[in-house]
Amino acid sequence: MSEASEPRLPEEIREAIDALRPRYPTEEALLLPALHMAQRHWDGWLPDEAIAAVAHELNLTPAKVYGVVTFYDLYHQNPVGRHRLRVCTNLPCALRGAEEVLDSLRSHLQVDEDEVTADGKCSFVHFECLGACEQAPMMMVDDDYHAHLTPESVRRIVEELD
Amino acid sequence: MAFEPVLLRNVGKPGVRQVAGYREAGGYKGLEKALGMEPDAVIEEVKASGLRGRGGAGFPAGLKWSFIPKGNDKPKYLVCNADESEPGTFKDRILMEQDPQQLIEGCAICCWAVSANTCYIYIRGEYVEQAEILEEAIRDAYANGILGDDVMGSGFKLDMYVHRGAGAYICGEETGMLESLEGRRGQPRIKPPFPAVVGAFGCPTVINNVETLCNVPHILERGADWYKSIGTDERNTGPKLYCVSGHVEKPGTYEFPIGVTMNQLIDTCGGMWRGAKLKAFIPGGASAAILPAKHADLPLDFDQLAKAGSMLGSAAVIVMDENTDIVRAVHRLAKFFNHESCGQCTPCREGTNWSELVLKKILAGKGNPGDAELILRICRNMGGTTLCALADAAVGPLRSLVQNFPEEIAAWIDNGGAGAEPRRYFAEEVLV
Numbered sequence: 001m002s003e004a005s006e007p008r009l010p011e012e013i014r015e016a017i018d019a020l021r022p023r024y025p026t027e028e029a030l031l032l033p034a035l036h037m038a039q040r041h042w043d044g045w046l047p048d049e050a051i052a053a054v055a056h057e058l059n060l061t062p063a064k065v066y067g068v069v070t071f072y073d074l075y076h077q078n079p080v081g082r083h084r085l086r087v088c089t090n091l092p093c094a095l096r097g098a099e100e101v102l103d104s105l106r107s108h109l110q111v112d113e114d115e116v117t118a119d120g121k122c123s124f125v126h127f128e129c130l131g132a133c134e135q136a137p138m139m140m141v142d143d144d145y146h147a148h149l150t151p152e153s154v155r156r157i158v159e160e161l162d
Numbered sequence: 163m164a165f166e167p168v169l170l171r172n173v174g175k176p177g178v179r180q181v182a183g184y185r186e187a188g189g190y191k192g193l194e195k196a197l198g199m200e201p202d203a204v205i206e207e208v209k210a211s212g213l214r215g216r217g218g219a220g221f222p223a224g225l226k227w228s229f230i231p232k233g234n235d236k237p238k239y240l241v242c243n244a245d246e247s248e249p250g251t252f253k254d255r256i257l258m259e260q261d262p263q264q265l266i267e268g269c270a271i272c273c274w275a276v277s278a279n280t281c282y283i284y285i286r287g288e289y290v291e292q293a294e295i296l297e298e299a300i301r302d303a304y305a306n307g308i309l310g311d312d313v314m315g316s317g318f319k320l321d322m323y324v325h326r327g328a329g330a331y332i333c334g335e336e337t338g339m340l341e342s343l344e345g346r347r348g349q350p351r352i353k354p355p356f357p358a359v360v361g362a363f364g365c366p367t368v369i370n371n372v373e374t375l376c377n378v379p380h381i382l383e384r385g386a387d388w389y390k391s392i393g394t395d396e397r398n399t400g401p402k403l404y405c406v407s408g409h410v411e412k413p414g415t416y417e418f419p420i421g422v423t424m425n426q427l428i429d430t431c432g433g434m435w436r437g438a439k440l441k442a443f444i445p446g447g448a449s450a451a452i453l454p455a456k457h458a459d460l461p462l463d464f465d466q467l468a469k470a471g472s473m474l475g476s477a478a479v480i481v482m483d484e485n486t487d488i489v490r491a492v493h494r495l496a497k498f499f500n501h502e503s504c505g506q507c508t509p510c511r512e513g514t515n516w517s518e519l520v521l522k523k524i525l526a527g528k529g530n531p532g533d534a535e536l537i538l539r540i541c542r543n544m545g546g547t548t549l550c551a552l553a554d555a556a557v558g559p560l561r562s563l564v565q566n567f568p569e570e571i572a573a574w575i576d577n578g579g580a581g582a583e584p585r586r587y588f589a590e591e592v593l594v
Contacts, residue, residue: 023323025237025363031345032328036287058345071347071504073329074287086288090249091448091494092407092480128331128498129249129448130288133407133478134414143290 007053013037014057027058031068034058035075044084045076073127081116081123083161086140087154089126092133097150101137102126104151108158122158165392167417168401169376172261179299181306184263190308192379196271197316204275208378210386212399216253217243217334217371218447218475219551220464223378229358230276230366238278239367241343242269242375244285244292245327245334248447249498250478253403254372256415258285258292261376262299266322268375270313271382273320276368280321284339287328296324331502335550336369338504349504350550373403394421398463408443408481409435421461427479428458438483442567446475448495449555451562452488472562488570492563493521499556510553513544517560529575534564537571 009017017034024030034054035046042050046069048062055062069075087105089098105124109117116123132138135147139154146157167173177183184190196204209224230238242265246254257265269281285293300322303309311319330348332338337351340362361367377400381389393399402420404427407413411432418426424443434440440455445462451472453460460466464474482491500514517540524533541561544553563571 023321026344028345029343029363032326032342035328036326068345068347071330072287072327075328089494090498091444091491092250092413094491094494095408095480095482095486128501129247129251131246131252131255131286133250133252133405133480136407136413140288145291 006056007049009034009038009053009057010041013041017057028060030058031060031065032072035065035069039075044080044082045078078114079116081121083122083142084140085122085124085158086127086130087124087149088128088130088132088136088138088140090129092129093136093138096136098137100151101139101149101154105154105158108155121161165401165417165419168380168392169257169264169373169403170260170415170417172264173256174260178260179262179295180302181263181308184261184267189263189379190267190314192382193267193270193274193308194314196274196382197314197318201275201277204271204382207386208275208381211377211381211389212386212393212396213374213377213381213389214398214464215371216373216377216402216476218248218449220474223370223374226358226370227272227276227368229356230278230368231359232277234277236365237280237363238276239362239365240269240273240276240278240281241339241362241367241369242281242283243334243336243339243369243371244283244289245339246289246372246476247286247331247334248449248476248478249495250407250444250447250480251405251476252407253405253415253477255289255292256403257372257376258289258296262296263303264376264379265296265372266299266303266308268378269322270308270320271378272368272370272375274313274318276366278368279319280323282323282325282343282362284325284327284333284343286333287326293324293326300324330504331498332504332550332552335552338550339369340367347504349506350552352549377401392419394419394461394463394466397465402477404462405476405478406431406481407478409438409440409483409486410481411435421463421466423461424458424479424481427462428481431481434481434483438485440481441484441486442482442488444472444478444480444482444559446473447478447480448498449473449551449558450475451558452482452492452566453562454566471565472558488563488567489521489525489574492559493518493525495559496521496556499552503552503556507548507550507553509544509547510556513540513553514556516540517556524571524574527574527577529571531575533575534568534571537561537564 038050051065055065087102113125137149138147172178205227213223214220333342333348335350338348342348357367390399398420467474496518500518503510503514505511541557545557
């Protein structure tokens, strides 16, 4: 493969990374911020192309970047829905009915965890504690928290997404 | 004497996220005072206050600061631990949302005390809104001369950055956090060397929890003696945030002098949910041993809880009523620890996996008479045998299930699942 055809980050992300460079004494420390930006650009997940582009930008090997991607729950290696739902099912939420909320969501979307609905709109996962136990049961839709869910309200919230 | 909130005193006040509003509410007096003192005197004041870390381990904060070597041959760092991921814990989120300048002030005082010119606030990746609030507050602090090349006209230089994690409980462990900050998998390091000597980027580093740092401005402003007058005794001082969740009417973050009791917290929360009776509670997050209701009058402080075989931890109080199945509850926590084990140490990687499997088997009605002993054996293999405290944390709820609730596990095993109608985590009618 020629040099020119290798995956590169878009210019605006490279500039954003440059702006963060003075914050850290090493290039490697830019990896998590860079992956967050790349994932946003690649529709919410990190295809091999994105991993290669980040690795090139930070002078790291793709294997090293891949190792970091697989470690963290917020980085995805498979396509996700336009909206990503993370339902907390840890104990404080479970005590207030989180499993029933998750069951309701699963039957409403008619897909299983980590699968994308046929219209590409949603994918969901159960998640560990999101640090909002006073709002239990709760979930995260993209970047936002939704509180005091019921099996009915979780369906309504999905319906209202574009 | 009524207790006046300290850490939550600015909750709901308009404009306090900005420097001007925070100052109007009395803020930045602690930093101003600290900058007029010798750094060592600041450390002594924090030592004298008895402030112990609010993240889980309860290590004396001033002592931690004093471990940073003197001299200027290497840069020094403060990393503020805002990775708040201990199940049941949501106090740091409230502090960052409601009063970000209080945290910036605490960080700045710590940096002055240990001569650090850079502070990273490592915030869990899921706290997107809170990271934005902090970024905004930091920008305002730069614009008002609180941060930058000349902190409050003192000549002290301080830069502060928000660094977002990406979803991993283990990054709340000090050295896991440093690995993650440096752009690697968040696998804890071998200690020693401790971060005070070899921390972020190989340099001396203080790591403190958000709530710990939020106490610091008040200690400087009002003095160690005032601070020590709050709490149960000289080893348990100051105000404390308790995160109450589960089966209470009004779950939330409540501030008390350290050493409030479970019963007082339940009263504050408007009583038990739907009037049910208390069966058990976890006083310090998922890593703490589960205590039966008979301990509800115990002061929830570091030492009393340790004596009762549990711990204050992050003071995440998870309340479970009489309808709760403790075996199911512990299975959920075991599943959590299995998911979050970084896999580096064999006893943890295997132990967290097997403990989840054994509990799953019991809940499937296939338990054997020796399973309680098997769980204890897994605990013995995990406890104290790993690089970090995650395995010890996983042991907390497991061991307490066998030791404090033997009848619950026996009911599942004896009935072979046949008569053991799975009780629910919650009262079903609320969902209708």
